[in-house]
Amino acid sequence: MYNAKAYSAGSATSPLASTTVARRDPGEHDVQIEILFCGVCHSDLHQARNEWSGVMPTVYPCVPGHEIVGRVTRVGDAVKGFKTGDMAAVGCMVDSDRTCPECLAGLEQFCPNLTLTYNFPDKHLGGVTYGGYSESVVVDEGFVLHVPATLDPAGAAPLLCAGITTYSPMRHWGVTQGKKVGIAGLGGLGHMAVKFAHALGAHVVVFTTSPGKRDDALRLGADEVVVSRDAGAMQKHSGSFDFILDAVSADHDIEAYIQMLRRDGNITLVGAPEKPLSVSAFGLIMGRRSLSGSPIGGIRETQEMLDFCGANNITADVEVIPVQKVNEAYERLLRSDVKYRFSIDMASLGAE
Ligand code: NAP
Numbered sequence: 001m002y003n004a005k006a007y008s009a010g011s012a013t014s015p016l017a018s019t020t021v022a023r024r025d026p027g028e029h030d031v032q033i034e035i036l037f038c039g040v041c042h043s044d045l046h047q048a049r050n051e052w053s054g055v056m057p058t059v060y061p062c063v064p065g066h067e068i069v070g071r072v073t074r075v076g077d078a079v080k081g082f083k084t085g086d087m088a089a090v091g092c093m094v095d096s097d098r099t100c101p102e103c104l105a106g107l108e109q110f111c112p113n114l115t116l117t118y119n120f121p122d123k124h125l126g127g128v129t130y131g132g133y134s135e136s137v138v139v140d141e142g143f144v145l146h147v148p149a150t151l152d153p154a155g156a157a158p159l160l161c162a163g164i165t166t167y168s169p170m171r172h173w174g175v176t177q178g179k180k181v182g183i184a185g186l187g188g189l190g191h192m193a194v195k196f197a198h199a200l201g202a203h204v205v206v207f208t209t210s211p212g213k214r215d216d217a218l219r220l221g222a223d224e225v226v227v228s229r230d231a232g233a234m235q236k237h238s239g240s241f242d243f244i245l246d247a248v249s250a251d252h253d254i255e256a257y258i259q260m261l262r263r264d265g266n267i268t269l270v271g272a273p274e275k276p277l278s279v280s281a282f283g284l285i286m287g288r289r290s291l292s293g294s295p296i297g298g299i300r301e302t303q304e305m306l307d308f309c310g311a312n313n314i315t316a317d318v319e320v321i322p323v324q325k326v327n328e329a330y331e332r333l334l335r336s337d338v339k340y341r342f343s344i345d346m347a348s349l350g351a352e
């Protein structure tokens with residue numbers, strides 16, 4: 001066991017601050033990674049502030065961070081896929097039972113015995129797992145990903161959650177050329193969704209509450225941009241979408257989006273607001289529309305997504321920050337003031 005520098009929340013109301021956490025020494029199947037960059041996901045904020053207390057109550061101290069890219073510093077004797085010096089990445093999961101039907105299907109995100117990267121029981125050290133706002137992490141190689149060498153590491157980090165969470169449902173629901181696809185909420189997840197939907201050949205419409213994001217949305221790959229507070233502009237798209245991805249982090253009118261689906265259209269929620277959303281039965285009944293959700297993606301699909309990004313030169317648009325600015329970054333997330341993902345340069349932990 002050794003100590004690693006980290007940033008943690010001590011309670012739902014306290015700002016994140018410098019700390020140290022225990023990490024296990026690498027076992028025979030483990031990879032030790034020096035973390036170079038860690039993305040700031042809105043889920044980190046929800047979790048640090050215990051906004052999901054009904055589903056995943058936060059255990060303090062909480063070290064968030066599940067968009068990890070770094071360099072391998074040590075590997076266990078049985079590790080085959082990584083060696084010292086390799087670039088490597090870790091997303092939202094660090095373990096699963098690997099024997100259940102979900103794991104055998106490569107869908108570890110649905111494993112009943114999943115271990116998430118932070119705030120989940122730690123099988124090795126007891127207590128809970130600690131995430132990527134830290135100088136290093138030790139993870140079983142089955143949950144470590146390869147980062148294409150051509151990708152900028154700061155911009156690649158957000159692929160590990162924002163990337164896979166938007167890529168996976170689009171593949172599942174058949175987003176391809178000729179489909180009309182809506183993306184609601186142009187934040188970290190939303191901007192990755194626009195890039196993927198565009199790369200997959202769809203006609204992409206962005207719905208935003210921020211009129212100032214229009215030019216960015218078009219640059220990121222949108223064909224049209226609609227300000228969602230403009231009822232008239234929304235009405236024009238009624239009954240026309242094959243698929244809508246809802247990546248909004250706060251309470252909003254999902255009914256307005258359901259009305260925009262065509263027959264058999266689907267809206268998938270990836271955004272996870274604190275409070276329940278209101279849905280009327282008739283919006284779904286008329287048009288046989290469906291509403292679903294989707295969590296991250298399996299390890300195999302995450303590697304597929306990273307390779308797709310390597311082949312298509314896709315990374316997140318990031319604002320690189322030192323870890324000391326993470327509390328400010330959280331406040332800016334709440335104001336929808338992010339272009340379009342904060343990526344923490346972990347070298348800044350050296351100043352602590
Ligand atoms: P983010 O960067 O903060 O983006 C959220 C965007 O939602 C904002 O930029 C804003 O876009 C829009 N928005 C915010 N408040 C709004 C409001 N009151 N009404 C309407 N729109 C509003 O967040 P993120 O990191 O992309 O995460 C988005 C959500 O996905 C979070 O709830 C997060 O926890 C969840 N998430 C889920 C998964 C999963 O596995 N399903 C994985 C990661 C994250 P505009 O300015 O364009 O309106």
Ligand code: ZN
Nearest residue numbers: 041043161162
């Ligand atoms: Zn996330």
